[in-house]
Structures are given as C-alpha cells and as structure tokens.
Amino acid sequence: MDSSRVIPVPLVLVIDDEESMRDSCSQIIAKLGCRVETAEDGAIGLAKIRELKPDAIIVDLKMPGIGGLDVLNEVRLIDPQIVAIVITGYATVDAAVEAMKRGAYDFLPKPFTPDELRLILARALERRRLSIEAETLRREKKLLQDNIITMVSHQLRSPLVAIQQYFEVLLSGIAGELEAKPREMIRKASDRLTSLLELVNDWLQLARIDGGGLVAAFRPVELRPLLDRLIDFLAPLAREHDVTLEWGAPPGSGIAAFGDGASLEQVFTNLLHNGIIYNKKGGRVQVRLGEDSDEVTVEVRDTGIGIAAEHLPLIFDQFYRVHRSEETKAKGSGLGLSIVKKIVDAHHGRVEVSSEPGLGTVFTVRLPKAPREGSSG
Amino acid sequence: MTDEKAKILVIDDDPDFRDAVTAILTSGGYRVVPATGPEDGKAKLLSERPDLILLDIMMDSLFDGYVLCHAVKTAPEFESVRATPIVFVSAVKDIAGARFGFQGGGEGLSEPDDYIDKPVKPAVLLARVQSLLAKK
Numbered sequence: 207m208d209s210s211r212v213i214p215v216p217l218v219l220v221i222d223d224e225e226s227m228r229d230s231c232s233q234i235i236a237k238l239g240c241r242v243e244t245a246e247d248g249a250i251g252l253a254k255i256r257e258l259k260p261d262a263i264i265v266d267l268k269m270p271g272i273g274g275l276d277v278l279n280e281v282r283l284i285d286p287q288i289v290a291i292v293i294t295g296y297a298t299v300d301a302a303v304e305a306m307k308r309g310a311y312d313f314l315p316k317p318f319t320p321d322e323l324r325l326i327l328a329r330a331l332e333r334r335r336l337s338i339e340a341e342t343l344r345r346e347k348k349l350l351q352d353n354i355i356t357m358v359s360h361q362l363r364s365p366l367v368a369i370q371q372y373f374e375v376l377l378s379g380i381a382g383e384l385e386a387k388p389r390e391m392i393r394k395a396s397d398r399l400t401s402l403l404e405l406v407n408d409w410l411q412l413a414r415i416d417g418g419g420l421v422a423a424f425r426p427v428e429l430r431p432l433l434d435r436l437i438d439f440l441a442p443l444a445r446e447h448d449v450t451l452e453w454g455a456p457p458g459s460g461i462a463a464f465g466d467g468a469s470l471e472q473v474f475t476n477l478l479h480n481g482i483i484y485n486k487k488g489g490r491v492q493v494r495l496g497e498d499s500d501e502v503t504v505e506v507r508d509t510g511i512g513i514a515a516e517h518l519p520l521i522f523d524q525f526y527r528v529h530r531s532e533e534t535k536a537k538g539s540g541l542g543l544s545i546v547k548k549i550v551d552a553h554h555g556r557v558e559v560s561s562e563p564g565l566g567t568v569f570t571v572r573l574p575k576a577p578r579e580g581s582s583g
Numbered sequence: 584m585t586d587e588k589a590k591i592l593v594i595d596d597d598p599d600f601r602d603a604v605t606a607i608l609t610s611g612g613y614r615v616v617p618a619t620g621p622e623d624g625k626a627k628l629l630s631e632r633p634d635l636i637l638l639d640i641m642m643d644s645l646f647d648g649y650v651l652c653h654a655v656k657t658a659p660e661f662e663s664v665r666a667t668p669i670v671f672v673s674a675v676k677d678i679a680g681a682r683f684g685f686q687g688g689g690e691g692l693s694e695p696d697d698y699i700d701k702p703v704k705p706a707v708l709l710a711r712v713q714s715l716l717a718k719k
Contacts, residue, residue: 363674364597364600367597367600367674367701367702368597368599368600368603369599370702371599371600371603371604371701371702371703372599372603373702374603374607374702374703374704374705375603375606375607375705378607378704378705378706380606380607380610380705381606403674407674
C-alpha cells in the first residue's frame with residue numbers, strides 16, 4: 207500500500223455490464239470531480255483494478271461471468287484500502303449482507319438518484335482517505351518510536367558516560383593524587399554509576415527488542431566464531447573470579463543460526479557472564495555448540511551456586527533476582543535473563559534451564575538453523 | 584615519532600568527554616586536537632594530519648562515526664591520510680546492543696583499527712594508543 211496515492215483527484219472504476227448504467231454513473235461521478243474508468247465485465251474490471259489501482263469501485267452484483275461478489279473477494283486481496291460500492295437491481299437483504307461481508311463499503315439498490323450515488327461515493331472516498339491517513343500515522347508512529355529509542359539512548363547515556371569518564375580520570379591520579387578518603391568515595395560513586403549505566407543499557411535494549419527492530423536484520427550467523435570471540439573477551443573476567451572457561455564445538459564449521467548477530471551475542475554474553483559471576487572459586491563454565499536437523503543449540507553449564515526449583519519459573523522475569531542476600535549482593539541490573547528470553551523469543555527459539563542448588567545450572571538455547579546456501583562457499 | 588609528540592585527533596560531540604580524554608592523553612605525553620563532530624573532524628583530519636584518530640560513533644546524526652571511518656578508509660579525498668589508525672570509542676551498546684556488532688561486515692562499512700569501550704580506562708586507552716602508534 208502506497209500512501210503517496212492520496213491524490214487530489216480520486217479515480218473511480220465503474221464495473222457494470224449495462225452500457226447505459228456505465229454512462230450514467232460516469233457522468234454523475236465526473237460531476238463530483240473524480241476521474242472515471244469503466245469496465246463491461248468482472249474480468250476486465252479486475253484487470254483494470256490491478257493496473258490502475260482505483261480509489262473506489264462501483265460494481266454491479268449481477269453480471270455474466272465473474273460476478274460482483276467475486277470481484278469483491280479479489281479486490282480485498284489486491285488492495286483492501288480500495289472502497290467498493292455495490293449496485294444491483296435485485297435489492298435483497300441477503301445480497302446486501304453478503305456483499306458487506308466481503309468487504310463492500312455500502313450498497314445501492316437500482317434505481318437510484320444521482321444524489322444518492324454522489325452522497326455514498328463522497329462518503330466512501332472520505333473513509334478511504336481516513337483509513338489511509340490512519341495507516342500512514344501508524345507507520346510514522348512506529349518510525350518515531352524506533353528513533354526515540356535511539357535518541358533517548360544517546361541522550362540518557364552521554365551525560366552518564368561523561369561523568370564516569372571524569373571519575374576514571376580522577377581515580378587514575380592524572381588530575382593529581384587523591385587522599386584515601388575522597389578516593390574511596392569517588393570509587394563508590396563510580397561503582398554506583400556503573401550499575402546505573404548497566405541498568406540504562408539493559409532497559410534500552412529491552413525497549414529496542416519490543417520495538418520489533420530486531421527481526422528486520424535477520425541473516426545467517428555463524429556461531430563458532432561468535433563464541434570464540436566471546437570466550438576470549440570474557441577470559442579476564444573468568445580469571446578474576448577464578449573460574450575456568452571450557453568451550454567445545456563439533457568438528458567442521460558452518461553451524462549457523464538465522465538471526466541478528468549482535469543480539470545473539472548479547473544472549474551468550476549474558477549467560478556466560480552470569481555463569482562466571484555466580485560461580486564458586488575454582489568453578490567451571492562449559493560452553494557447548496551443537497546442531498540437529500533443524501536447530502542449533504548452545505549449552506552453557508556452570509558449577510555455580512545453582513537456582514532452587516521454586517525460583518526457576520521466575521528467573522526470566524524483569525528485575526527478578528534469585529540472590530538477594532548481602533553476601534552475594536545484587537550484581538547487574540536484574541534484566542539480563544529477561545533480555546536473553548526476549549531475544550531468543552524474537553528468533554523463534556527457546557531457552558531452557560535446569561539447575562541443582564549447590565551443583566550448578568545449565569542454560570540451553572535452541573535457535574532455528576539458517577537456511578543452507580546453494581553452494582558451500 | 585621519537586622527539587615529536589604524537590598528535591591525536593579526538594572526535595566526539597560531548598565536550599566533557601573530550602575534556603576528560605584530553606586529560607588522559609596529555610598525561611601520556613600526546614598532543615590532542617579536539618573536534619566537535621564528524622564535519623569538524625573531517626576538516627581537522629586533513630589540515631592537522633594527526634597520527635591517530637579517536638572517533639566516537641555518534642549514532643544521532645546521519646554523518647556518523649561509521650561513515651567517517653569508511654570514508655577515511657576508502658574515499659579519494661582522504662588518500663593522503665588513509666593510513667591514519669582509527670579507534671572507535673563508544674558506549675558499546677550504542678551499536679546494536681552488543682560488543683562486536685561493529686564488525687558486522689554485512690553493512691559493507693570499513694572497520695576501524697581498534698575499538699575501546701566508553702567510558703575508557705585511562706591505562707587501557709594509553710596502552711592501545713601506544714601499540715597502534717608503534718605499528719605505524
């Protein structure tokens with residue numbers, strides 16, 4: 207549907223097998239200031255609808271060959287915004303109901319006066335204009351919503367990042383050495399700011415997924431190199447927590463999911479990150495990549511503190527935290543797993559979790575496979 | 584590049600961020616040329632001929648960091664400064680919600696020589712800059 211077709215001079219197509227009817231309708235419509243085209247049967251009418259994309263059609267219900275009701279069915283498929291007015295000499299209630307059911311805007315029994323036709327047609331064209339306008343508005347709102355997310359994300363984050371950058375400079379002693387007490391306070395302020403930045407980032411991420419911007423960018427994403435990079439990237443964090451990262455994939459390459467690479471990376475970052483920080487000293491996080499005929503699977507298994515059965519159904523909820531005690535004190539925004547779930551859902555995949563308190567947790571992400579390319583390049 | 588201090592072009596639309604980064608780079612013995620955005624950065628790149636560029640991605644305008652980076656790496660007008668290393672400095676999640684998103688060659692844009700998270704750790708920034716300048 208092309209909204210630029212809201213043109214000043216509407217085009218009306220009259221489909222009727224009676225020549226006198228076509229002529230009189232044409233004259234009436236022309237006086238309304240519309241352009242008119244005519245067709246003498248249903249088949250020609252449909253051809254002209256496809257070719258000319260009229261704003262409105264006036265169609266006789268009773269025609270030899272393709273009748274008015276068939277035309278209505280087809281019009282709905284060609285462009286549901288085309289308004290249709292049905293005319294017939296057999297003005298039965300049944301015929302009217304049937305025509306309206308098939309999307310006709312209104313019904314005009316023969317004989318009718320020029321004013322009756324003009325009135326109905328004017329109303330029909332107005333309705334078409336409004337419906338196109340609503341459609342345009344809906345699309346503009348969607349676009350605006352996407353832009354707002356990007357704009358807010360920039361405007362919200364920029365000041366926070368600038369503040370944090372000053373803290374970094376102060377803490378590094380570049381601007382002069384700090385005494386222990388102010389230094390400690392700035393470090394605390396900086397930690398709080400880091401949490402706030404994470405929260406803002408995560409929240410914006412959710413907003414972006416809700417905005418539906420993800421799906422448009424789907425393409426085959428090779429998971430092995432993506433996970434290679436992630437494991438490398440997270441190695442320092444794992445060392446810091448005294449956790450070993452183990453990573454295995456079946457031989458050969460080309461295990462690819464169909465999706466958005468950046469978002470999938472976010473999924474595995476969040477899962478690995480949790481596996482590391484909620485682990486115990488000397489623990490392990492094992493990542494395994496696999497595939498079957500139509501799915502790819504990534505399993506993230508940790509030897510951490512585990513999640514009690516009663517928490518399991520809730521862990522993907524926003525802001526739900528399993529570990530609330532002071533010792534394990536809240537890390538991150540509480541949105542990590544809901545982001546995982548949202549992204550995986552948007553990929554028509556599944557994320558499963560099983561856990562044994564004290565022993566560890568296994569997250570399994572299943573994603574639709576990317577369609578195989580014709581050649582194995 | 585031994586006696587002469589290396590010159591670094593910092594392109595970022597946030598004045599405070601430029602200020603803080605300038606403090607870090609100056610402490611490392613570098614000269615800093617600040618630029619307020621891609622247009623300004625483009626002009627200063629050609630007039631000042633820096634040894635390295637720190638480039639914010641600045642997603643909020645059409646002529647953003649990606650475009651400038653791609654232009655420097657490919658466009659004829661930047662022939663003379665083509666080899667200048669470019670480091671993207673941006674809050675990672677500006678990109679696509681992910682860390683390596685900028686490598687998405689699918690967009691057909693040239694990649695930078697390095698990438699640093701915003702806010703930057705002073706030690707990390709100085710180390711990366713030093714290693715890129717050493718490669719030159």
